[in-house]
Amino acid sequence: MAKKSAVGRSSKPSLKDVAKLANVSVMTVSNVINGRMARVGDEVAARVREAVRELNYRPQRSGRSLRLQKEFALGLTVLHPDRRFLDDPYITQVAAGMSNFLATIGYSLMVNGLRNLKALDTLMERSFGYDGFAVMVSGEREQRVQVYKKLAQLKLPMVVIQDAPPPDLPEVSSVCQDDGVGAGMLVERLIDKRAKRILFAASRQVWPAMERRAAAAVAAAGKRARIDHLSCSEDDFELSIRQIETWLRSHPNTDAVMGGNDQLGLAAMQAAERCGLSVPSELMVTGYNAFLFQKFSKPTLCSVSSPAYEIGQEVSKMLIDLINGDGGEARHLLMPVSVVDGGSIG
């Protein structure tokens, strides 16, 4: 008497069930399902399709994955201390871009929020359900590098979003938007309008892209204008306003505030109002990324449009190429940006 494994067969129908009902072999069913019609006669195919419909059969991913050694999914991993890691519209747009692109090729998107390095360790001990992943990391450069190195140990195709991979990981690709140019264009506009002293208001939680924007602003200003820096609480909007307000009161010769993103730009608008400064005549304000918020103020915020959605698409394409072995060298994509006009600079 043969030994019996105790694995209950799935309640879901399998190829075998369909094959039995249609009176064909499992391979024939597989061929029909996967559109290999050259290998199946029309009449048989019809019978198979009928059986599929009758049983409400749908291929099971785990079997296919095991056989083909592919998970047919990509991951999006975000390292951010706030539990609402998905709240940032930037991340949201990247996720939508990835999900929509992947849907066209039968892949899925798995999202992962990690609040700290410990969560990363936990994640890494587990098995993964994807063939490659994109990663967005907040925090200081040193910590970010640590994260990238750790993730690289997974030996999975990986693309870094909005940051430069560390130099000792030459095989890792990246996609960034051209924030150097974006911030530079904003500074030019402000200087054109005779700004001599500009405050760059960043979020306290460091994002690499915001650091780049700040650095680019300084570089673009050169000796023509002075750029000050302030880091503001990110999750407490009221606090951000007060921090900028305090700064404006103690530095009354400030001509403009550049927000590291649109939220901070909006905070600056309100800070100006509390100081009795009219925008743009007495204080100019800019934002960055121009998602939903950009139009929420009056006058509307001058900002820079972000290709975050397109970044999601490009990242996905790069990962798919890497998975299929068409990757070649690591690529570093720089997506163009453009200024979105708004009354906040006149």
Next chain:
Amino acid sequence: MAKKSAVGRSSKPSLKDVAKLANVSVMTVSNVINGRMARVGDEVAARVREAVRELNYRPQRSGRSLRLQKEFALGLTVLHPDRRFLDDPYITQVAAGMSNFLATIGYSLMVNGLRNLKALDTLMERSFGYDGFAVMVSGEREQRVQVYKKLAQLKLPMVVIQDAPPPDLPEVSSVCQDDGVGAGMLVERLIDKRAKRILFAASRQVWPAMERRAAAAVAAAGKRARIDHLSCSEDDFELSIRQIETWLRSHPNTDAVMGGNDQLGLAAMQAAERCGLSVPSELMVTGYNAFLFQKFSKPTLCSVSSPAYEIGQEVSKMLIDLINGDGGEARHLLMPVSVVDGGSIG
């Protein structure tokens, strides 16, 4: 000579590789990995762990899934015509709540945006990588019901978010926030402040929750106040403002505008300003859901706090229970809400 299958073994290490290196059987490795220490000697366990580290072994999900007939993942499916289906902060919070809860039990979250019914058909033909899913659907009730019925054919655990499942699907659970109470409380406040005529500004893209808010407002007002309705373009903020502005100009006796969400509340604030109406003395304004936006206006928007994040967590728990067979009857959870004060009603 034995036939050889052409399936290349994975480049990733498997239990077999670890077993060979540690000079034990695969089962011993499996037992160590899964913490079944009662079945393994300490010395052997240490040897296994060393081998695991050396090979950088991580269990492969596909094998485990196939064996246990579980995918260890849940899905979040959103039906919304905009490609930026994830942009709404509501969805974002639900996703974060799900993802964070699932991370604690070793599950993953897969997100799916569907722009129309055709995309739904495409999705349904494919194999799934999850054991159950939550669904948020926009559109008219009739279309929504059609979607729920179709999805129910998957025979997977399913929970509807922010809508009532159709009566002929008694096995489907749901989670809603108590928008009847929320909208009612807002109306009470407005009537307390002597509002007689109130405009409810909804988005043109129908969401069931917004319909409920509108209906609850009418019910709460009774004969004490008149509730008018306006549907506004959702993605074009400037257009929303103009639509509300037009309405206010032609109905000067309006006392208050209730926005179906905070974006619409903000649009109403700007429309008021364009009409020269001061808020709240000449026109009161409320929003709904109180995510990021609520504080963006001056005065801040009176709104209703949404437990969207908690909904994400509850939905996940319900789905996990259903998957584990602890489900019992269909449950219909109603999450409490509370009013968030703001200067926009005085």
Next chain:
DNA sequence: CTGTTAGCGCATTCAA
């Protein structure tokens, strides 16, 4: 054109 065989990685069962 259709069927048979084999094995992907894992965990349950039973034997040693």
Next chain:
DNA sequence: TTGAATGCGCTAACAG
């Protein structure tokens, strides 16, 4: 305490 056998659902390769 450890090992061997078995099969979950699927598809490449080959045989008929």
